[in-house]
Structure formats: structure tokens, C-alpha cells
Amino acid sequence: MSLIxxxxxxFSYEKxxxxxxxxxxxxxxxxxxxxxxNGTGKTTLVKGLLGLKKPSGGKITVGDSFxxxxxxxxxxxxxxxxxxxxxxxxxxxxxxxxxxxxxxGYSKENKERANSNMELLGISDLRKKCYRNLSGGxxxxxxxxxxxxxxxxxxxxxxxxxxxxxxxTTEFYSMIDRLNKKHGITIVMVSHAIKEAxxxxxxxxxxxxxxxxxxxVEAYRHSTFGKRFLGGMEDDHIN
Amino acid sequence: MITLIREMFSYPFMVRAMIVGTLxxxxxxxxxxxxxxxxxxxxxxxxxxVGFGALALAVALNMAPLKVAIPVVIVAAFILLxxxxxxxxxxxxxxxLISTGALAVGVMLVSLTTGMNMDVxxxxxxxxxxxxxxxxxxxxxxxxxxxxxxxxxxxxxxAVTFDETFAKATGINTNLYHMLxxxxxxxxxxxxxxxxxxxxxxxxxxxxxxxxxxxxxxxxSVTITAVLVSIVSFIVGITTSYLYATPTGASIVIVDIxxxxxxxxxxxxIKKNV
Numbered sequence: 001m002s003l004i005x006x007x008x009x010x011f012s013y014e015k016x017x018x019x020x021x022x023x024x025x026x027x028x029x030x031x032x033x034x035x036x037x038n039g040t041g042k043t044t045l046v047k048g049l050l051g052l053k054k055p056s057g058g059k060i061t062v063g064d065s066f067x068x069x070x071x072x073x074x075x076x077x078x079x080x081x082x083x084x085x086x087x088x089x090x091x092x093x094x095x096x097x098x099x100x101x102x103x104x105g106y107s108k109e110n111k112e113r114a115n116s117n118m119e120l121l122g123i124s125d126l127r128k129k130c131y132r133n134l135s136g137g138x139x140x141x142x143x144x145x146x147x148x149x150x151x152x153x154x155x156x157x158x159x160x161x162x163x164x165x166x167x168x169t170t171e172f173y174s175m176i177d178r179l180n181k182k183h184g185i186t187i188v189m190v191s192h193a194i195k196e197a198x199x200x201x202x203x204x205x206x207x208x209x210x211x212x213x214x215x216x217v218e219a220y221r222h223s224t225f226g227k228r229f230l231g232g233m234e235d236d237h238i239n
Numbered sequence: 240m241i242t243l244i245r246e247m248f249s250y251p252f253m254v255r256a257m258i259v260g261t262l263x264x265x266x267x268x269x270x271x272x273x274x275x276x277x278x279x280x281x282x283x284x285x286x287x288x289v290g291f292g293a294l295a296l297a298v299a300l301n302m303a304p305l306k307v308a309i310p311v312v313i314v315a316a317f318i319l320l321x322x323x324x325x326x327x328x329x330x331x332x333x334x335x336l337i338s339t340g341a342l343a344v345g346v347m348l349v350s351l352t353t354g355m356n357m358d359v360x361x362x363x364x365x366x367x368x369x370x371x372x373x374x375x376x377x378x379x380x381x382x383x384x385x386x387x388x389x390x391x392x393x394x395x396x397x398a399v400t401f402d403e404t405f406a407k408a409t410g411i412n413t414n415l416y417h418m419l420x421x422x423x424x425x426x427x428x429x430x431x432x433x434x435x436x437x438x439x440x441x442x443x444x445x446x447x448x449x450x451x452x453x454x455x456x457x458x459x460s461v462t463i464t465a466v467l468v469s470i471v472s473f474i475v476g477i478t479t480s481y482l483y484a485t486p487t488g489a490s491i492v493i494v495d496i497x498x499x500x501x502x503x504x505x506x507x508x509i510k511k512n513v
Contacts, residue, residue, distance in 0.1 A: 051408075087456065090459065094401065
């Protein structure tokens with residue numbers, strides 16, 4: 001069974017339809033990239049998947065034994081966070097809150113999980129460092145570690161490479177690859193970068209104002225959608 | 240020194256002011272950390288002006304001040320929160336509208352009824368004499384509630400303050416915590432206003448948090464330092480006020496300013512050495 005299946009899902013703001021009759025599914029172990037220009041409803045769709053916005057039509061089915069609150073969400077960074085006084089550890093362990101309910105504090109398991117995720121992403125030595133003093137790439141790893149505290153199955157990343165320099169971006173993509181291939185974590189990434197998307201992802205969901213494409217990267221390359229957007233870029237690849 | 244302390248505590252009004260002031264300062268600084276980080280610093284200022292309007296109304300109607308002020312300020316806090324979330328008016332503009340509006344209504348009420356007497360002056364600038372026995376009981380109760388809620392929800396408050404969208408996505412009811420934050424802020428402002436004055440109460444919220452952030456790098460240390468800063472500035476401030484008969488609110492804020500400058504300098508020095 002799919003982790004998440006969308007069947008003719010539409011979203012609208014005050015009767016203005018943003019996403020129209022979208023059907024796709026996310027299977028365990030998938031690496032799905034959601035691409036599209038501004039204003040085609042990528043962020044809205046993310047909110048829908050997280051259960052923060054109700055669809056105006058269609059149905060989002062969530063697989064058995066999976067809760068929307070178990071999605072490891074990596075949101076875009078906000079301005080307020082840039083000067084937020086918090087240690088790396090404090091940020092990472094806050095991902096465990098979805099397992100705490102109304103209980104105060106964190107359990108020993110939570111703490112171990114936070115530590116092992118920091119280990120996994122290579123930020124253990126930053127543990128006591130202040131979040132605001134880190135580089136963009138390091139901050140992104142911290143947010144990733146926090147999301148891994150919230151989930152063991154699905155990461156949902158919203159434009160994660162915005163503001164990262166090329167080296168940090170490359171590092172970030174290979175880290176995501178590792179999480180997907182080695183640890184079997186399902187990845188759903190919203191991105192502007194089509195080139196990186198087809199390089200790393202397994203399947204593509206391309207939103208545009210009038211229609212959409214959903215399928216594997218291979219099918220995308222040969223679709224009218226893909227041809228239009230990849231255009232000359234594909235030739236560069238071959239050369 | 241000891242004689243001074245003994246003398247100060249021999250007056251019942253000083254004992255009351257000490258108890259209420261310390262508790263209110265601690266609570267205000269705790270709430271302040273979240274409010275400052277969420278860019279809501281001016282909410283305290285806005286609410287205190289609403290509080291002034293409400294007190295003026297109470298005086299005009301000859302009613303108990305706190306009974307009028309508490310509900311009015313809580314309603315205002317709700318409105319400010321709703322407005323900043325949904326409407327087309329920007330949050331800071333909304334606060335300015337509500338705060339100056341309420342201040343104007345208050346001043347009109349005062350001038351039409353009692354005129355600018357000592358009571359009104361005290362509401363604006365604060366007085367340690369203003370605390371009644373009833374205020375003390377109420378302040379202790381509210382402060383204890385604030386402290387307990389803060390400790391229980393500390394991790395959630397951190398998560399909501401740091402990243403609301405993520406908190407929401409992991410299933411935390413962020414609206415509930417916003418509401419809690421604004422109700423508690425409203426209560427603390429009304430309680431602290433009598434002592435600090437409507438014009439200065441928001442300093443209790445903003446100063447300790449900002450001062451602590453000069454040198455602290457974790458949320459926990461900021462919270463603890465902010466509490467300590469608020470206690471020190473309150474005690475030094477109120478003692479100064481007692482010794483030199485200066486207005487309480489202003490004396491406390493002056494100590495806050497001095498601490499802020501010291502922390503800022505210290506922050507710069509450690510940064511250079513690292």
C-alpha cells in the first residue's frame with residue numbers, strides 16, 4: 001500500500017483553484033521531486049500532504065500505520081530563525097515532540113534518537129554550538145536531523161537548497177541520496193532546480209498552471225513536458 | 240545594608256511590592272523570551288495602553304480596576320493575535336492602532352470625569368504604593384499559574400517559537416500555544432501595570448530577554464539569564480526608588496538599561512576573543 005495516495009485532489013483559496021485534480025502516489029522508498037514555477041501550488045500541495053490544509057476536492061489517502069504527523073518536514077527557513085538563540089541539540093531534539101503528546105520533557109529514547117541522528121548527519125561536534133552561528137549548509141543539516149527525529153519513513157523537504165552555495169548544495173543532495181538509498185527513507189522534495197531533480201530523483205511531479213506531469217524521470221525526459229523544460233539543457237548533458 | 244533591608248520590609252506596602260514585583264518580573268521575562276523571538280515585542284506595549292484605557296474606564300464607572308482591565312486586555316490580546324494572523328493590516332500597524340486608540344479613549348474618559356489626578360498619574364508611571372492586598376493575592380495566583388504552565392509546556396513553547404510550521408506539521412496545536420501566550424501576557428501586563436505604569440510595563444517583557452540574548456547562545460540559558468536579569472533589575476530598581484523617592488517603573492528600567500549595556504559590552508569582548 002502507498003504511504004500517501006492523492007486521488008484527483010484539488011486545493012483552492014477563496015474559490016480560486018490553485019491545484020486542480022491532481023493524482024499521484026508516494027510509495028515506500030520513493031524519491032519524488034515536485035517541481036514547477038512559482039504560483040503553481042507547490043507549497044499548497046505540501047501543506048495538504050502535511051494535513052495543514054484541507055483539499056477542496058478529491059481525496060488524500062494515508063497508508064495504514066502512518067500518520068501525517070510522522071512526516072519529517074523540512075520547511076523553508078524563516079527570517080526569525082536566522083538570529084534565534086538555540087543550541088543545535090535543542091533544535092534537533094524538538095523533532096521528537098510528536099511522540100510526546102501532552103507529556104512534558106523528553107524521554108531517554110528521545111535523547112538517544114537525537115544523538116544518533118546528529119551522528120548520522122555528521123553534526124555531533126556542533127551539538128552545543130549556537131544555531132545562528134552555523135553556515136547555511138550546517139543549518140540545513142540541523143533541520144534535517146530534527147526531521148529525522150520526527151520520522152523514520154518519510155522526509156518532505158520544501159526548497160531545501162535555497163540560499164546554499166554550490167558546494168553545500170552538492171553535499172546536501174548526496175546526503176539525501178544516502179538517506180534514500182542506504183536508510184530506505186522516502187523522500188519528497190519541492191524544488192526549483194529541475195536539473196538536480198532529474199539527476200537525483202526517481203520520479204517527478206511537475207506542476208504547471210494548466211496541467212501536470214507525474215511519472216518516472218525516464219518518462220519525464222521523453223514527455224512533452226520534460227522536453228519543453230529540459231530543452232537545450234539535455235543537449236548539454238550529452239556533450 | 241541589613242538595617243536598610245529591615246527598614247524596607249517593615250512597611251507592608253514594600254513587602255507587597257516586593258512579592259508582586261518579583262513574581263511579575265519573573266513571569267514577564269519568561270513570556271518575553273518567546274515574544275521577542277517571535278517579533279511580538281510591541282504587543283506588550285500595545286496591551287498596556289489598552290490596560291490604561293480600561294483602568295480609566297473603571298475609574299469613570301467607579302468599579303474595581305482589575306475587574307475591568309483583565310477581561311478588556313485579554314480581549315485585546317485575542318484581537319491583536321487574530322489580526323496579525325489573518326487580516327490585511329500588518330501586525331505592527333494593528334498594534335499601533337489599538338494602542339494609541341485605547342490610550343486616546345482613556346485620556347478622554349479621564350478628562351471628562353476625574354481629570355488628571357494622582358491615580359491617573361500612577362497608572363501611567365507606576366507606584367509601589369498602588370498594590371492592595373487583593374492585588375497581591377491575585378498576582379501570586381496568576382504568577383504561579385504562569386510558572387507551572389511554562390515549565391510543563393517549555394519544550395512546546397520552544398518548538399512553536401523556533402519554527403511554527405514544523406511544530407504544526409508534527410501535530411502541535413500552535414493556535415493553542417499562541418492563545419495561551421497572549422492570555423498570560425495580558426494577565427501579567429495588567430498585574431504589573433500598577434507598579435510599573437502603563438508606559439513602562441513592556442520593558443519588563445523586552446529588556447531581560449534582549450539583554451540575555453547578548454551573551455547566551457542556547458534557548459535554555461537565555462531563559463534562565465532573562466529571569467535572573469529581571470529579578471536583579473527589579474530589586475535594585477525598587478530599592479533605588481525607595482531610597483531616593485524616584486518613580487518605581489522608571490528606576491527599574493534604568494537598571495535594565497545599565498544591565499543591557501554591560502551585557503552588550505561583555506558580548507562584544509567575548510566575541511573578539513573567540
